[in-house]
Amino acid sequence: MNRCSWSTKNDRLMQYHDLEWGVPILESNRLFECFALEIFQASLNWLTVLQRRQALRIAFSEFDPLRLSSYSPDEIQQVIKDVCVKFS
Numbered sequence: 001m002n003r004c005s006w007s008t009k010n011d012r013l014m015q016y017h018d019l020e021w022g023v024p025i026l027e028s029n030r031l032f033e034c035f036a037l038e039i040f041q042a043s044l045n046w047l048t049v050l051q052r053r054q055a056l057r058i059a060f061s062e063f064d065p066l067r068l069s070s071y072s073p074d075e076i077q078q079v080i081k082d083v084c085v086k087f088s
Helices: 004-010 011-019 026-039 046-049 053-059 065-071 073-086
Strands: none
Touching: 004 046, 011 046, 026 046, 026 053, 026 065, 046 053, 053 073
């Protein structure tokens, strides 16, 4: 298999490259997850985002936009706190 050079630096990156990179996403929650992860990637490297992906899924209710949109202000503050702890 031909791989991009960035994907050969780490097993997690290689797995992401081989199984997800360039694969169309048609399911809305998965697409929302990808958008959200890209936002985190703006200030972090992609490997860091991938390493914390499961924690982000938990913090963001499996990236379910309907559930997230119904969060109370207290729940939003808890998510912010959880994410800050997981990325520190």
